[in-house]
Amino acid sequence: MAIRERLSGNEAVAYAIKQINPDVMPAFPITPSTEIPQYVATYIANGEIDTEFIHVESEHSAMSATLGASAAGARALTATSSCGLALMWEELYVAASDRLPIVLALVNRALTGPININADHSDSMGARDAGWIQIYAESNQEVYDNFLQAFPIAEHKDVHLPVMICQDGFITSHGVENILLVEDDKAKEFVGEYEPEHFLLNSKEPMAVGPYAVSNYYMETKKAQREAMQNAKKVILEMAEKFEKMTGRKYGFFEEYRMEDAEYAIVIIGSAAGTCKAAVDKIRETTGKKVGLVKIRVFRPFPEEELAAVLKNMKAVAVMDRSEMFSATSGPLGAEVRAAMYQAKADTEVVCYFYGLGGRDITVEDFEQVYDNLEEMAKTHEVKGMYDYIGLREK
Amino acid sequence: MEKEYQFKEIMSKPERLAPGHRMCAGCGGTVTVRAVLRALHEEDKAVIGNATGCLEVSTFMYPYTAYEDSYIHNAFENAGATLSGVETAYRVLKKKGKITDNYKFITFGGDGGTYDIGLQSLSGAMERGHDMVYVCYDNGAYMNTGTQRSSATPQFADTTTTPAGKVSAGKIQIRKDLAAIMAEHHIPYVAQTTFNANFRDIHEKAEKAIYTPGAAFLNVLSPCPRGWGYDASDLMKICKLATDTCYWPMFEVVEGKWKLTYEPRKKKPIEEFLRPQKRFAHLFKPGNEELIEQFQKEVDRRWEELCNKCN
Structure with a gap:
């Protein structure tokens, strides 16, 4: 036992x-x-x-x-x-x-x-x-x-x-x-x-x-x-x-949370996935919108093909990085996921966000906003707010 | 040591640093390594460590190693820490019965890897008291990268980063006394030596360092023909002058007790050590007599200080 x-x-x-x-x-x-x-x-x-x-x-x-x-x-x-x-x-x-x-x-x-x-x-x-x-x-x-x-x-x-x-x-x-x-x-x-x-x-x-x-x-x-x-x-x-x-505990390169029928996905690493799961549950319960989460467990080696296979049929994907790399395009996870999607010839809108730098809190509401953004992007085919910071102080 | 030093016997021991490595002719570094490794008892195995430097890039060029024993090079500044990991692994694996042979642990670093970038790692390893010997082959500059000054470089030496010029007389600062710093760690054995005459001094010190339980440090003057500018065949002569002018005193510190192991019958003037070396050539230009006097004063001051410690 x-x-x-x-x-x-x-x-x-x-x-x-x-x-x-x-x-x-x-x-x-x-x-x-x-x-x-x-x-x-x-x-x-x-x-x-x-x-x-x-x-x-x-x-x-x-x-x-x-x-x-x-x-x-x-x-x-x-x-x-x-x-x-x-x-x-x-x-x-x-x-x-x-x-x-x-x-x-x-x-x-x-x-x-x-x-x-x-x-x-x-x-x-x-x-x-x-x-x-x-x-x-x-x-x-x-x-x-x-x-x-x-x-x-x-x-x-x-x-x-x-x-x-x-x-x-x-x-x-x-x-x-x-x-x-x-x-x-x-x-x-x-x-x-x-x-x-x-x-x-x-x-x-x-x-x-x-x-x-x-x-x-x-x-x-x-x-x-x-x-x-x-x-x-x-x-x-x-x-x-x-x-x-x-x-009895199952592990892979990443965890798919409510991805079976998902149309909008967030890709994230680490503890914030817990908060994101709460957002997924809440959105599905209150709106019925098909949102899901992919939580990366293994970042090196990077599971490029496996990840793209899961994400390529999404309407829109947000990749959320908890570290800057100052490329002025995306964070490290964002860069890898976008490369994977390109390689898989996916026709999916991918947006890269930053969150939680230096321990900044991220809330269920923040994630709800991200899913809203994804829905909007899928409609307009316009990626807005690429490499925005989530939860930044207004002033 | 228990047994009287027998030059012929010691010199005919099998070499543990095999020939065929790529070190320069007239290099003191390899002479130091061979002399230290000769003090290992033949029945004992060893793991040799090495900081990045001439010795490392010239003795373990993939796919060839010149070492008969196991050997590990990690990086420039961490020979102390690396070998302390090896030594600790040995103690655990021996305790667990996974290893039965006796191993000794000796690591070599130049003055760059020891006095400067590796000082912290060395200090940590000595303070923790690992049963190992750290040997600094001190050639008084960063020779592997082309003779840049180190904190072991003597004052006034012409190096590529302290060049003697129209308004410069070479390195401004005096050298760091590393053996004293190591002695202040209160480790069981510290010694300073070089090779002179029949290699007895370095042999006996290396043997004590290797076979004294706990951490030990050896500082060995290891001249560099390229950096110092002497003829390769003059290596032994240069070492002899270093000791006879008291520029490089030979001593040991056993359990905190300082002892001179060599006193020249007549202390020679420092010019005799400086003159054969190109790195000091500018000191012999007219008008620089004062610099040599200053050098002499520093040698005298340190020698006196050392003699006081040894009394």
Whole structure:
């Protein structure tokens, strides 16, 4: 029987870490992810896990030490947010090109400028090209479930890539929700024992990691990373299926909410999907309008074809980004979805909006307005307010 | 050490940095690496770390590695943190019974990767007390990118970012004393050395550093023929002059106790160290005598300070 609990998102991730009992966790505190290493340190202090904690002096060193531990043959992970991830930037690329199955618990928070501690996706979206698998969550339950699936995906022989498990700062990281936890023995069996094939501490075969690769070789390493990312699609679905068998909870690249007969759809990532679902229910109940939602779970690898297949028959689609990229055309999710729709030769109006930057609240009414806008666009075939900010202060 | 140093025996140990790498002739860096690795007991395995720099790009060019041991390069500023991850993994995996062999952990960084961009990562690794040795092969500038000044560059050195010119006498500032900074971390073993005579000093210090439990730091003067402007065959001569002028004192700090390991019979004037190097050529132009005097004063001041610590 699953264990019924009430946990915050950070507690849920820490609990998953406890069940996984990884070998090494270097981490440096940063709001709102700080609690994760705190909980892990407490498990260690009470002898509940065998993990070695490395009290690094920065996030750059956190990822560097995680990388060293992983290359050595240990199951290694870290946690961070915002500027912490930014400080790791260089290392994110190294970890991916070294093909190390590292897991990073990312608690999404706005990047500084001005400093802000609340949720947006500017940290992980900035790292979207680093070669990491990125899996996002709407709720505490989802981030827990995603975390248990992370190592099996990362360590799969066809993948060997680092995985970032993302959740929204404070909204899920500190918000307490009811949650179903997997029993310890089942969780351990699902994650399995880590048996690296090539590692520094393999006494039978010394290994060198991190070469200088001139132009004769560099491009092939990128090709290999790309193949691994393509393979990850299959493996992510396999792990989701295995997880569903264990828990009954179903996961894919994205969740379709009331999309069966939908004509208007919003595409969104993370916790705001919950508010959007409430708007969908309300609109359908009060007006009968056929509105739906697609919530992205896996952003890297990007499920382009699968997503376009769902969206191409909509009358209009709004893609909502919780991070700016200052292209003056769209946000990162907007750009990807529009490219997917073009590739699928879809004749659908697509509008890109921004919302929730630096933790700005988004309401059911905001989403209702978005669906109204979509209806209008479908009628006029005119996309209005492209890359508008939703919920901006009037004055 | 328990056993008397035997030059021939030590020099005939199998090399753990294989020939065929692409480092320059007359480079002190590779001599440092070979000397340090020679102190590893043959039965022990090792993981060698490396900050980005000449050594890394010349010894591990895909698909060839010059290291007989496992080796990891990560980036420029994080050799300390990277190896601390490896060392921690070793402790966990050993405890879990997944590894039975004995491993030692040694990482190399140039002065750029150690004194400057990697100082924070190094400080963190030393403070946490990982059982590892950080070896700085100090050639006194960013040589890999073409001799730009570092905080290890001596005053008045002509570098590509502190060029001697009509109104410039080279680097303005005096060099950072990294060994002292490391000693202030109160780690079990810190030493400064170079290769002179029969390599006994560096060998014994490397062995102590590797086999003292906990964090250890070695600062090794490793001249660079291109950056310093000396003839490749003069490497040993330059090192000897560095120690005999007391520009580069050799000492160790064992559990906080400072000890000189070499005192020249007669301290030579600093000109003898400066003259054979092109990077100081401008100091010997008429009218610059005062600069050499200033250099001498700084050497004297530091030597006196060090002697006081060692008494």
